[in-house]
Amino acid sequence: MGRTEGSNRQRTAAATVNAARRRWTLAATGVGFAVVQLDVSVVNVAVKPIGDELGGGVAALQWIVSAYTVAFAAFILSAGALGDRLGAKRMLLAGFTLFIAASLVCALAPNLGVLIAARAVQGMGAAALVPSSLSVLSHTYPDARARAGAVGIWALAGSAALSAGPLVGGVLIQTLGWRWIFYINIPLALFGILVVLLAAAETTRSTERRLDIPGQVLGVVALGLLTAGIIEGGQFGFDEPFVVGALVLAVAAGTAFVLVERRMRQPMLPVESFRIPLFRWSIVIGLFVNVAFYGLIFVLSLFFQRAQHASALVTGFVFLPMTLAVMLTNFYAARLQARFGSRVCVMVSAAVLVVCSGALLFLDVGTPYAVIVVQLVGLGAALGVIVPIITSSALAGADVERSGVASATLNTARQTGSAVGVALYGAQLGRSIVGGFRVDLGITIVLSALILGAGSRLDDRHESQRDPAVQ
Structure with a gap:
C-alpha cells in the first residue's frame, strides 16, 4: 500500500x-x-x-x-x-x-x-x-x-x-x-x-x-532587387538605368526561382500547391493585405510626424485605436467565419478597406485627429478579420502533412508584401508628404478592390476547423 x-x-x-x-x-x-x-x-x-x-x-x-x-x-x-x-x-x-x-x-x-x-x-x-x-x-x-x-x-x-x-x-x-x-x-x-x-x-x-541553396539565393536576389528598384526609383526616378536594371534583374531572378523550384525534389516553395484554388487565393490576399497595411502604416507615421509635427509618443497613441481594433476583431474572426463563411467576411472587410481609404483621401495637414480616427479603426477592424481567416483558409487548402509548409508560405508572402509595401508607398513621398500620401491611398483602394475580388474566389466548402495562427 x-x-x-x-x-x-x-x-x-x-x-x-x-x-x-x-x-x-x-x-x-x-x-x-x-x-x-x-x-x-x-x-x-x-x-x-x-x-x-x-x-x-x-x-x-x-x-x-x-x-x-x-x-x-x-x-x-x-x-x-x-x-x-x-x-x-x-x-x-x-x-x-x-x-x-x-x-x-x-x-x-x-x-x-x-x-x-x-x-x-x-x-x-x-x-x-x-x-x-x-x-x-x-x-x-x-x-x-x-x-x-x-x-x-x-x-x-x-x-x-x-x-x-x-x-x-x-x-x-x-x-x-x-x-x-x-x-x-x-x-x-x-x-x-x-x-x-x-x-x-x-x-x-x-x-x-x-x-534548397539555388532557390534561397534566387529568392534573396529577386526580393532584394525588387525592393531596391522600387525604393531608389522613388528617389531618382523609374527611368534611371540602374533602377530599370534592378527591376529587370528582379523579374529575371523571380522567373528563375519559379523554374528552379518546379524541378527541385525538395523545393523551398512547393509551386504545385498553388494549383489548389483555396490555397492560391489565400496567399494572394495575404500578399495584398500586407502591401497595403504596412505601406500605409509607414507613410502614416511620416505624415503625422513630418506633416502634422506630432511627437513619436503622440504618434504611438494615434495608432492605439487602430491596433486595439485589430486585436478585437482577431478575437471574433473565427466566430464570424463560422457564421457567415470566409468569402463573405473577406469581401465585406475588403469593402470596408475601400471605404475607409477613400475617406482618408481628403486628409490634409490641418485635419484634426477626431476626423481620422474612425477611418483608422475601420482599417484595423478589417485587417483583424481578414488575416486569421486567410490563415485558416491557406491551411485548409493544403494537405494535412503540408500544413507547416502552407503556414511558412503564407508567412513568406505576407512578409514579402510588407517589404514591397514600405518600398512602394514610401516611393511616392519623394516630392511631397501630403501629395504622396494621397497617391498611396489610391494604391490602397486598388489593392483593397483586388482583395475583394480574390475574396470572392474563396470556397467556403473547404473551411478549416483548425485554430489559425494569427499574426
Whole structure:
C-alpha cells in the first residue's frame, strides 16, 4: 500500500514538473514570436527621430524598415528546413542569439549604413525564431487540443506585440531615445534563451531534409532587387538605368526561382500547391493585405510626424485605436467565419478597406485627429478579420502533412508584401508628404478592390476547423 501511494506521489510530482516545463516553454516561444512582431511595427514611429540623428531622406529611412522584412521574408522557408535538420530547439537558441547581437548593433549604430545592415541580420534572426518556436511548441504539446490552445496563446503574444509596437516605440523614444527600441529586445531574448535551455525538451531532427541553396539565393536576389528598384526609383526616378536594371534583374531572378523550384525534389516553395484554388487565393490576399497595411502604416507615421509635427509618443497613441481594433476583431474572426463563411467576411472587410481609404483621401495637414480616427479603426477592424481567416483558409487548402509548409508560405508572402509595401508607398513621398500620401491611398483602394475580388474566389466548402495562427 505504502509503495503504491509513494509511486502515485512520484507520478503526480513528475506530471507537475512536466506541466511547469510546458508552461515555461510556452512563455519562451511566445516571447520569441513577440520580439519578432514587435520589431516589425515598433520601428515605424522611430523613422523620423532616427533620420533626425543619423541623417538620410525618405529612401534611406525606408531601408530601416525594409531591410528587416526583406531578410525575414527571404530566409524563413530555409530557416524552417534548417531547423528540421539541426533540431528546432537549437535553431530557436540560434535565432535568439542572432537577434540579441543584431539588436545590440542596431542600438549602437553610428550611422544609417550600420543600422540598415544590422536590421537585415535582425530579420534573419526573426526568420529563425518563427518556425522554430512553433516547432518547439508542437513538440512540447503533443495532444492536439492542448497544442491548439498553446498555439493560440503563442499567436496572441505576437499579435499583442505587433499591435503595441507603435505605442511602445513612442514611449521609449520620448523617455529614453530611439536606441532603446532595440535595447529592449536584449533582456526579452535573454529570458527566452534561459528558459529554452532549462525547460524546453529536445526536438527530433530530419537529416533527410535538404537545403534548397539555388532557390534561397534566387529568392534573396529577386526580393532584394525588387525592393531596391522600387525604393531608389522613388528617389531618382523609374527611368534611371540602374533602377530599370534592378527591376529587370528582379523579374529575371523571380522567373528563375519559379523554374528552379518546379524541378527541385525538395523545393523551398512547393509551386504545385498553388494549383489548389483555396490555397492560391489565400496567399494572394495575404500578399495584398500586407502591401497595403504596412505601406500605409509607414507613410502614416511620416505624415503625422513630418506633416502634422506630432511627437513619436503622440504618434504611438494615434495608432492605439487602430491596433486595439485589430486585436478585437482577431478575437471574433473565427466566430464570424463560422457564421457567415470566409468569402463573405473577406469581401465585406475588403469593402470596408475601400471605404475607409477613400475617406482618408481628403486628409490634409490641418485635419484634426477626431476626423481620422474612425477611418483608422475601420482599417484595423478589417485587417483583424481578414488575416486569421486567410490563415485558416491557406491551411485548409493544403494537405494535412503540408500544413507547416502552407503556414511558412503564407508567412513568406505576407512578409514579402510588407517589404514591397514600405518600398512602394514610401516611393511616392519623394516630392511631397501630403501629395504622396494621397497617391498611396489610391494604391490602397486598388489593392483593397483586388482583395475583394480574390475574396470572392474563396470556397467556403473547404473551411478549416483548425485554430489559425494569427499574426
